Amino acid sequence: MARPSRKNMDADTPSARDQLLDATGALMTEQRTIDISLAEIAERSGLNSALVKYYFGSKNGLLVALLRKVLGPRMAELEPLVHAPMAPNEKLRIHINGVVNTYFKYPYVNRLMHYLMTEAGQEYGKIIAEEFARPLVDTQSAILKEGQSKGLFLETDPLMFYFHLVGACDYLFFGRATLDHVFGVQEVTQDLKRRYVDHIYQTLTKGLAPA
Amino acid sequence: MARPSRKNMDADTPSARDQLLDATGALMTEQRTIDISLAEIAERSGLNSALVKYYFGSKNGLLVALLRKVLGPRMAELEPLVHAPMAPNEKLRIHINGVVNTYFKYPYVNRLMHYLMTEAGQEYGKIIAEEFARPLVDTQSAILKEGQSKGLFLETDPLMFYFHLVGACDYLFFGRATLDHVFGVQEVTQDLKRRYVDHIYQTLTKGLAPA
Numbered sequence: 403m404a405r406p407s408r409k410n411m412d413a414d415t416p417s418a419r420d421q422l423l424d425a426t427g428a429l430m431t432e433q434r435t436i437d438i439s440l441a442e443i444a445e446r447s448g449l450n451s452a453l454v455k456y457y458f459g460s461k462n463g464l465l466v467a468l469l470r471k472v473l474g475p476r477m478a479e480l481e482p483l484v485h486a487p488m489a490p491n492e493k494l495r496i497h498i499n500g501v502v503n504t505y506f507k508y509p510y511v512n513r514l515m516h517y518l519m520t521e522a523g524q525e526y527g528k529i530i531a532e533e534f535a536r537p538l539v540d541t542q543s544a545i546l547k548e549g550q551s552k553g554l555f556l557e558t559d560p561l562m563f564y565f566h567l568v569g570a571c572d573y574l575f576f577g578r579a580t581l582d583h584v585f586g587v588q589e590v591t592q593d594l595k596r597r598y599v600d601h602i603y604q605t606l607t608k609g610l611a612p613a
Numbered sequence: 614m615a616r617p618s619r620k621n622m623d624a625d626t627p628s629a630r631d632q633l634l635d636a637t638g639a640l641m642t643e644q645r646t647i648d649i650s651l652a653e654i655a656e657r658s659g660l661n662s663a664l665v666k667y668y669f670g671s672k673n674g675l676l677v678a679l680l681r682k683v684l685g686p687r688m689a690e691l692e693p694l695v696h697a698p699m700a701p702n703e704k705l706r707i708h709i710n711g712v713v714n715t716y717f718k719y720p721y722v723n724r725l726m727h728y729l730m731t732e733a734g735q736e737y738g739k740i741i742a743e744e745f746a747r748p749l750v751d752t753q754s755a756i757l758k759e760g761q762s763k764g765l766f767l768e769t770d771p772l773m774f775y776f777h778l779v780g781a782c783d784y785l786f787f788g789r790a791t792l793d794h795v796f797g798v799q800e801v802t803q804d805l806k807r808r809y810v811d812h813i814y815q816t817l818t819k820g821l822a823p824a
Contacts, residue, residue, distance in 0.1 A: 403713030434730055506807040519790045520651060520724060521646055535791040561796050562812040566781045573780025579730045579738030580746040585772050609820030 419457045420434075421447045423468050430510035436465075436517060462522050465514055466529055472508050474536060476500060490549035495603045497541065501568060502599050505575040506590060512572045532590040539564050555610040570602055615682045632658045634679050641721035644788075647676075647728060670782045673733050676725055679739055684745060687711060691752040701760035706814045708752060712779060713810050716786040718803060723783045725777050750775050781813055 427449035444451035491511040549555035637656035653661035669675040676745035
C-alpha cells in the first residue's frame with residue numbers, strides 16, 4: 403500500500419479527495435464489479451487508504467460521495483428540464499435519454515445504488531432515496547402533470563411511472579450475461595443504447611396517450 | 614466443481630438438501646438481504662455447514678440450487694402459456710403477473726440473480742442467462758410473434774421487450790427505501806402489486822399496438 407507522498411500531503415484537500423473517488427470509479431468500470439478493496443483504491447490513487455476514513459468516514463461514505471460526484475451534474479439538469487420551453491413529450495424523451503446515458507457512462511452506478519439501497523443499512527437507503535430518487539420522481543411528476551394538462555398523457559400514478567421507467571432503463575445495464583448468452587450481443591453499443599431509448603420513449607408515450 | 618449426482622442425493626438424504634435450501638430462502642426473506650453466512654444456514658437448518666459443499670459444491674452452487682428450486686415451477690408454466698387457447702394480449706397479462714408475483718413471493722430472487730449475474734463469476738452469469746433469462750425471452754418472443762400475426766402488436770425487438778418488461782417488474786422490488794422515503798409506502802401490498810401489473814400491461818399493450 404502506497405504511503406502519501408509529501409506532495410499529496412501538501413496538496414489541496416479537494417484533489418486528494420477527488421483522486422480517491424476517481425480511482426474508485428475507474429476500478430469499478432475496469433473490473434466490472436463494485437467489490438473493490440481499500441487496498442486497491444490506495445494503490446490506484448497513490449494515497450494511503452486511511453484517507454478514506456478521513457475524508458468519507460467509511461467505505462460506504464466513499465461510495466455515496468462517488469455517486470454524488472458522478473450523478474450531481476445530471477441531477478442539476480432535472481429542474482431546468484421541467485421549465486424548458488418545449489413540449490412535455492420532448493422533455494420525457496430527453497429525460498429517458500439522460501437516465502440511459504448515465505448508466506451507459508458510469509456502468510457501476512446502478513449496482514452501487516442497489517447495494518447502498520439494500521445491503522448497506524437503512525441510513526444509506528434513505529440517502530439514495532432522498533438525494534437520487536426523489537429529484538427524478540419530482541421531475542417525472544411535473545412532466546406527467548404538464549402532459550396531462552395538455553392532453554398528451556392519461557392521468558398516471560408517479561409511483562408506477564417511476565419504477566417502470568427507471569427499472570426499464572436500469573435493467574439493460576445489468577444483464578451483460580443475458581445480452582451475451584441469449585442475444586449474442588457483447589456489449590451495449592451507442593446504437594443499441596439509442597434504439598433502447600427510442601423503444602422506451604415510443605412505448606411509454608403511446609402507452610400513456612389518451613385513447 | 615464436483616457435485617454428487619441428483620439421483621444419488623435423492624436416494625441418500627434428499628430432505629437434508631432441501632432443508633439447506635429452505636433455510637437459506639427463509640433467512641434471506643426474513644433478514645431482507647442475500648448476505649447470509651454458512652454458519653447461519655447451518656444453525657437454521659440444524660445441519661452441518663460442510664453439507665453445503667457436499668451437496669452444492671460451493672455457496673454459489675447453493676444459491677443457484679435455491680433459484681432452481683423456487684423458479685423451476687414458474688419456468689415450467691411458460692411453455693404451456695405460449696400454447697394456451699387464448700388471445701396473445703391475455704397471455705402477456707398472465708406472463709407479467711407471473712413475473713411480478715415471483716418477485717413478490719420470493720423477495721430475494723432479483724438480488725440473487727443480480728449477484729450471480731454480475732459478481733459471482735462468468736460461469737454463473739451463463740447459468741442465469743441460459744436457465745432463467747432464455748426461457749422468458751423465448752416465451753415473450755412467441756407471444757409477440759403471435760400478437761403481430763393477429764394485428765395486435767407492432768413488430769418489436771425481443772431484446773428491447775425483455776429488458777423493458779423484466780426491468781420494470783424487477784425494480785418495484787428493489788426500491789424499498791424509495792417506496793418508503795419518497796412515496797410513503799411501507800411495503801409492496803397485494804393491491805399495489807395488482808395495480809402495478811395492470812399499469813405495465815396497459816402501457817405495454819397500448820404502447821405496442823399498431824397506430
